[in-house]
Amino acid sequence: MAKVRSRKQDIAWQYLFDRFDIPDKIEKNGGFEITSSDINKYVREYYANRPDNAPDARNLLKFDFSSDLPEVFKESVNKEVFGKKAQFSLMPMGKDRYEISDFKTFENLKYEVLEPVRMTFPKWISGIRPESPETINGEAVAQSVAEMSGMLKYVMNDLDADVVATLSGKKGTGLIDFQISHFRDGKTKFVIDGWQSEIDGVYESPSRVLIIESKKKRPEDFNIRQLYIPTRIYHDQMKFPKEIYSAYFTYTDDVFSFHVYQFSDINDFNSLKKIREYEFVFEEESKPVTxxxxxxxxxxxxxxxxxxxxxxxxxxxxxxxxxxxxxxxxxxxxxxxxxxxxxxxxxxxxxxxxxxxxxxxxxxxxxxxxxxxxxxxxxxxxxxxxxxxxxxxxxxxxxxxxxxxxxxxxxxxxxxxxxxxxxxxxxxxxxxxxxxxxxxxxxxxxxxxxxxxxxxxxxxxxxxxxxxxxxx
Known part of the structure; x- marks a missing residue:
């Protein structure tokens, strides 16, 4: 058995990998399908004789960053077969069905050296103030500040246009199929049928769409699914064509950052290309360092x-x-x-x-x-x-x-x-x-x-x- 950390997530997934011989099945069949119902059943079975409570499948299936991956997803991969950089990951198939395989699901966030754009904030807004960072206490609030201050117009390159919020919250995928890359076998077709995606924000101008994933931290990487699925949903429901951009947005230490991407092929999960990056700060009375x-x-x-x-x-x-x-x-x-x-x-x-x-x-x-x-x-x-x-x-x-x-x-x-x-x-x-x-x-x-x-x-x-x- 591979060495694991003490996180419940590591312990639970190590048990599941051992019980179902998941690495061997992926090597032979290309993937292993599992349901959230089965995860709950067998993890609770394992935890029945333990003093602590069993983690829920909903939390065990949340991999927003590569650091969220349980150790067994990284350590149980046969590097001679899948490649030196290979690791296993997980994709939703619909409702409570998931597939584990050697998917390439994470994209590194490469932070460039940038001169920030200095913004002003509307003086008439009282409840949220950039000079009082404690009022920007969540991702949704930081996203609202970016909208109210005009950052989104700047990011969309539509400074003279109206930009309005059009969608957020949970949204069903319907039936979608696309190509996804693997470490071993290149690209394969993947199908999602009826999965619920969480969308942080969608903004439209007359000619463009910006889909945002927000985080109040600066991670090393992110799950491409967080941008691809909302982008695909919105693309498929648009009544007339517009340019679609996807942005990974972070707010940390008074800095608002946007990594802006486009999917060059809307039917290819791994086709995202970084277009540009922005950093914004608000003007202050104190003197800048020169x-x-x-x-x-x-x-x-x-x-x-x-x-x-x-x-x-x-x-x-x-x-x-x-x-x-x-x-x-x-x-x-x-x-x-x-x-x-x-x-x-x-x-x-x-x-x-x-x-x-x-x-x-x-x-x-x-x-x-x-x-x-x-x-x-x-x-x-x-x-x-x-x-x-x-x-x-x-x-x-x-x-x-x-x-x-x-x-x-x-x-x-x-x-x-x-x-x-x-x-x-x-x-x-x-x-x-x-x-x-x-x-x-x-x-x-x-x-x-x-x-x-x-x-x-x-x-x-x-x-x-x-x-x-x-x-x-």
Whole structure:
């Protein structure tokens, strides 16, 4: 039996995979069909002799991100047969029927380096205010803010047109068939008959349609089904043709982001192509961070050493490649224990808590929590990550002030300070060999441990300085 985590989802699916020999059946037949009724029956049977309650099929079947996949979906795949990157996934067939196969169902979210579009918000709206982030307390509210401020017109490239909301909520698929890609056998035909899809929002202008999937987090990837099924439903019901776009929308740390896609072939599940990406922020009274700000900070802030923990241990060097998630860490760590949809409870500050909050792999919990600690936004005590005093201040600041605080932290770190000095003096980032020399000087143990080539780049951007991940 493959090694599993303690999540109920992992335990339940490991039992089902073993009971029905699912990997072998997929290898022989191309897929394995299962019903939610059978899942409930056999999982409850298994949990009858356990002290905890059995998870419900409704929650066991929810895979919005690849990190939601139970470990057995990833570990039980015969890589020699299906390919090195293969994993199993699940697609709805209709009503309570599902098929498990080596479907390619997830799309990576590649975050570009963008200058954000600065927006204004209607002054007459009282109940929701961008300067009070606590009022934007859910995905639907964030989506409404994007609509009210004109972001959707911008995304649809219809600034002078009327944009109206036309559909949201549950919608039946009817009978649809399409092509879907596999890791082993290329494309096959797939049929869905009468499944209920959840649609976050559909917006129309006179010439275009925008279908939105909303999340109040920045995941590493998403399930293509969340965009394809709503797009297909709307395409099939349109009375006259329009351009259809699909957008994966996120709201985190005062930034509204849109990844805009089109399906080049409406009958091909995997034909989505990224068209463009936007980031939006709201105008603020505080001053933005500029090159002059950085020059002033370099003059004011003294040279310092690499950060250490209370016990004298060096804080691990950066291995996180999405700064937006680093900025979210203090917010997440200031929350409360959370319970997953499967019933698992995760305590604040644990790796599992961060993985569940961000919907990424557990190993990335260390990467991002350590990065937040490296920049003073968090601290690790007794094995738990906690929000620091600076992190608490960071949460309460507006957008521009956050950038200033983060720029100050960068300049207090010797490696990044030296890189910023190069950028200020030349307008260019230091070459890779210079970066390696800096790390060799300030973190020699890191160079001794990792012998393959790597680079750590710093770029001036709307978030002050963006840190890019390095390959070790």
């Amino acid at each position: 090159r002059e700000t950085l020059k002033m900070l370099l003059a004011q802030e003294p040279n310092s050493k690499e950060p250490r923990r209370e016990d004298g241990e060096l804080v691990p060097f950066i291995q996180a490649n999405d700064p937006e998630k680093i900025f979210e860490i203090p917010v997440v760590l200031s929350g409360k224990s959370i319970q997953s949809e499967q019933g698992d409870v995760f305590s604040v500050g644990t790796k599992e808590y961060l993985a569940e909050s961000f919907k990424f792999d557990i190993r990335q919990s260390d990467y991002y929590a350590n990065a937040a600690e490296y920049f003073g936004l968090a601290q690790k005590k007794d094995g738990y990550f906690k929000v620091s005093e600076l992190g608490t201040m960071f949460i309460k600041c507006d957008y521009n002030t956050k950038l200033g605080l983060f720029a100050k932290q960068l300049i207090q770190r010797p490696i990044f300070r030296a890189m910023i000095e190069v950028w200020i003096a030349t307008g260019r980032l230091p070459e890779k060999n210079i970066v390696e020399d800096l790390i060799r000087l300030h973190r020699p143990a890191l160079m001794m441990r990792f012998r393959t080539s790597f680079s750590s780049l710093v770029k001036y951007h709307h978030r002050s300085i963006f840190i890019y991940g390095y390959t070790l």
